[in-house]
Amino acid sequence: MKVLATYNLKGGVGKTAAAVNLGYLAARSGFRTLVCDLDPQGAATYCFRAKAKVKGGGNQLLGGDKWSWQKHIRATDYDGLDLLPSDFSYRHLDILLGKAKDARRLNRRVRSLADHYDYLFLDCAPSISLVSEAVFFLSDVLVVPTIPTTLSRRTLKQLAKHLRTRAFDVQVLTFFSMVDNRKLLHREICEHAEDLPFPVLRTMIPCSSEVEQMSAKRAPLLTFSQTGAAARAYVGLWSEIAGLLTGGVPF
Amino acid sequence: MGRLEQGGRRALGDVGNSQDSACPVASFVLETIMSAQDIKRQLTGKFRIQRLGRVVSELTYYDTFDWRLYRNAAGLVSAPSEGSYLLSLVDLEGTTRYRMTLNSVPQFARDLPLCQAREALEKVTELRRFLPIARIERHSERIAVLDRREKIVTRLSLDRDAVLGDSTAGRLKHLRLKVEPLTGYRKEYAAIVRFLEHEAGLVRCCGSEVERVLVTAGCCPLDYTGKLIVRLEPGIRTDTASKQILVQLLNAVEANERGLRDDLDPEFLHDFRVAVRRTRSYLGQVKGVFADDLERHFRGEFAWLGKLTGPTRDLDVHLLSIAGYEAEFPKTDFELMVRHLRRRRLVSRRRLLRGLDTRRYLKLKAHWNALIGTDVDERGPKAGLPISEIAEDRIARAYSRVYKRALGLRKETPSETIHRLRIDCKRLRYLLEFFRSLCDVQQANSVIRSLKGLQDRLGLYNDLSVQQVAVREMAEELFARSGTEASVFLSMGRLIERLEARQKLVKSQLEKSISGFTGEKTAEALLELVR
Numbered sequence A: 001m002k003v004l005a006t007y008n009l010k011g012g013v014g015k016t017a018a019a020v021n022l023g024y025l026a027a028r029s030g031f032r033t034l035v036c037d038l039d040p041q042g043a044a045t046y047c048f049r050a051k052a053k054v055k056g057g058g059n060q061l062l063g064g065d066k067w068s069w070q071k072h073i074r075a076t077d078y079d080g081l082d083l084l085p086s087d088f089s090y091r092h093l094d095i096l097l098g099k100a101k102d103a104r105r106l107n108r109r110v111r112s113l114a115d116h117y118d119y120l121f122l123d124c125a126p127s128i129s130l131v132s133e134a135v136f137f138l139s140d141v142l143v144v145p146t147i148p149t150t151l152s153r154r155t156l157k158q159l160a161k162h163l164r165t166r167a168f169d170v171q172v173l174t175f176f177s178m179v180d181n182r183k184l185l186h187r188e189i190c191e192h193a194e195d196l197p198f199p200v201l202r203t204m205i206p207c208s209s210e211v212e213q214m215s216a217k218r219a220p221l222l223t224f225s226q227t228g229a230a231a232r233a234y235v236g237l238w239s240e241i242a243g244l245l246t247g248g249v250p251f
Numbered sequence B: 001m002g003r004l005e006q007g008g009r010r011a012l013g014d015v016g017n018s019q020d021s022a023c024p025v026a027s028f029v030l031e032t033i034m035s036a037q038d039i040k041r042q043l044t045g046k047f048r049i050q051r052l053g054r055v056v057s058e059l060t061y062y063d064t065f066d067w068r069l070y071r072n073a074a075g076l077v078s079a080p081s082e083g084s085y086l087l088s089l090v091d092l093e094g095t096t097r098y099r100m101t102l103n104s105v106p107q108f109a110r111d112l113p114l115c116q117a118r119e120a121l122e123k124v125t126e127l128r129r130f131l132p133i134a135r136i137e138r139h140s141e142r143i144a145v146l147d148r149r150e151k152i153v154t155r156l157s158l159d160r161d162a163v164l165g166d167s168t169a170g171r172l173k174h175l176r177l178k179v180e181p182l183t184g185y186r187k188e189y190a191a192i193v194r195f196l197e198h199e200a201g202l203v204r205c206c207g208s209e210v211e212r213v214l215v216t217a218g219c220c221p222l223d224y225t226g227k228l229i230v231r232l233e234p235g236i237r238t239d240t241a242s243k244q245i246l247v248q249l250l251n252a253v254e255a256n257e258r259g260l261r262d263d264l265d266p267e268f269l270h271d272f273r274v275a276v277r278r279t280r281s282y283l284g285q286v287k288g289v290f291a292d293d294l295e296r297h298f299r300g301e302f303a304w305l306g307k308l309t310g311p312t313r314d315l316d317v318h319l320l321s322i323a324g325y326e327a328e329f330p331k332t333d334f335e336l337m338v339r340h341l342r343r344r345r346l347v348s349r350r351r352l353l354r355g356l357d358t359r360r361y362l363k364l365k366a367h368w369n370a371l372i373g374t375d376v377d378e379r380g381p382k383a384g385l386p387i388s389e390i391a392e393d394r395i396a397r398a399y400s401r402v403y404k405r406a407l408g409l410r411k412e413t414p415s416e417t418i419h420r421l422r423i424d425c426k427r428l429r430y431l432l433e434f435f436r437s438l439c440d441v442q443q444a445n446s447v448i449r450s451l452k453g454l455q456d457r458l459g460l461y462n463d464l465s466v467q468q469v470a471v472r473e474m475a476e477e478l479f480a481r482s483g484t485e486a487s488v489f490l491s492m493g494r495l496i497e498r499l500e501a502r503q504k505l506v507k508s509q510l511e512k513s514i515s516g517f518t519g520e521k522t523a524e525a526l527l528e529l530v531r
């Protein structure tokens, strides 16, 4: 099982869009896939039309009996793709994760899913918090969408420094997101990808109104657009990532 | 080579993401297209329904020649999809336990990517190849049941199967409605199933989906097993009983011929050989059934057939066993040895196939079939005796022979004696298998079990000798050709040493198996058996 987290310190860069679409594509290529919505805002959960757990009160990820959080897994409308819906109680995760013991326990919980899934996608909220620390700790790959601006270059460097000082053993892959080729700055930054602190994937996701429609249609992009530029870009992005992970796709 | 126990249903165990494993696909029988329309109408009145459209998929079902998947309550199904193949491991009810997309359909379990499913399949199928056994075209009309949020909570599928690739091709058969449970939506699934059963009055399909498909496609699941299964009545004449056994063995010879010729997997040759050897052993041990000259003739002919298949089998075993030593040799040396063995196997296979193409072989089969295929009384002196009498006598004799030889075994016993013990054991084992139905089943099985332990070790001991000879021969051949690096010969020397060491170890373990076999429990069981 591979654990991938879509992560960026910055908000609104396309993390959820990436988690939803990559998760969908992984399942479409036959991998048993689970998307975990770790953001209390529940954008991914909404996109899959599932109900978020609002009652909270529990700490599903950590406490309770062994299966308590597997109990909440829901099939999405797509073959082979499951969802762990967002949970209001994740707000309290930070407090819970204060203890190193709990981070390890979370890791064990997540790894216990290995019998059931080939890929886990964690959709994270934008912050450096104890939750994201746990995510860095247990993920195999951080997939970092980056809007090609000067500011995002700085954010990436910040992340690189953070990962280095804490010595997290996680592979980081960035890709350019919401790229607008009419903007000179976007073009320039994309052309100098080697300046960034992490390997940058070749595929860029263009700025596209079709991606925005995902939340209105409440469905992954590929289900309503197969040939649009953005749809094709996500397919390319997935095959690039899967290729890096398994040395070729499918398998 | 381990055989699967029949009905061993645990192999697939918890493969796959079956957190909802208690909740399988539910299938309902539909009589006509009309009733399908009617059901759709009824569902629409009661639930929030969305039509997901129709799909046509071409499904190929696979199993090994000896039905190892079916025996283990599983099926393997492939469907082409977008230039690759979607491979599903299903249980007999048709619920998918594991899915993967592959660039080509795997021929053996070992061709699959490392995963849980591969582990389970390798354990079950071992060396056997997946053979396509049925091809169907499935027309599915898919329907989703939605909740208030327009989220799919259950999926239904109206399936019609048409068999491909036979005379009835294209005809649609079997109309049914399947309800697929979705993770986390059990209540909704249960509601639909309840509705279909109680309000719409549909009848649940009984029996397994895989079986239904196979039978529709004209297959006959479990029509082959490597085991010899003969039911004999104790009172019947020896010639009648003998023919019953020998016909089965001839069937096994013929059943394996195709796969052997096409070299599908090494087990075809193995089973072919076992059937030939059993036949020969029968003729040798139960004499006096047919006229004397006939018996002598066929013993000779089956000995010839056995010899014909020997070298290729030895090389198969050799290739399998040196695969276990791969890590211990420089890569190029190891590859050279394997290439050499493969070449020799090719040569010996050619010889084998030429043998199978001779008139001698055709005549053997035809004449043998003519002899054992009729139920006239034979003229041999023992032909008219009741089979139980003969069986008891033979088993008792064979056992005492093994017993004596085994007790005389010492550390310094030469390998020829061990070899003879192996042959004696095999004879006894065959007798027990021929006449199992005349014996108390439990006793017979217990004797066979303890015999098997001993036999396996003896067989391994023998294989290790054969392999040492083969490596020596290989070294000589390569040496005569010159141009081979010295390191290869060193590697071969090391391999022989390894084989020798292993053989010594096996010999020392023999004692334990022998005391197990000559122990009181086995002896008692045997006495019970032959009384």
Ligand SMILES: Nc1ncnc2c1ncn2[C@@H]1O[C@H](COP(=O)(O)OP(=O)(O)OP(=O)(O)O)[C@@H](O)[C@H]1O
Binding pocket: A010, A011, A012, A013, A014, A015, A016, A017, A018, A039, A043, A124, A125, A126, A177, A178, A179, A205, A206, A207, A208, A209, A211, A212, A213, A214, A215, A230
């Ligand atoms: N390639 C794109 N082109 C145009 N709009 C996009 C693109 N990707 C995402 N968006 C839109 O931008 C907004 C933010 O996207 P998304 O939710 O994927 O980002 P996020 O990083 O997960 O945000 P947050 O930090 O709030 O979780 C959404 O409205 C989405 O529809």
Ligand SMILES: [Mg+2]
Binding pocket: A015, A016, A017, A039, A043, A123, A124, A125
């Ligand atoms: Mg988000």
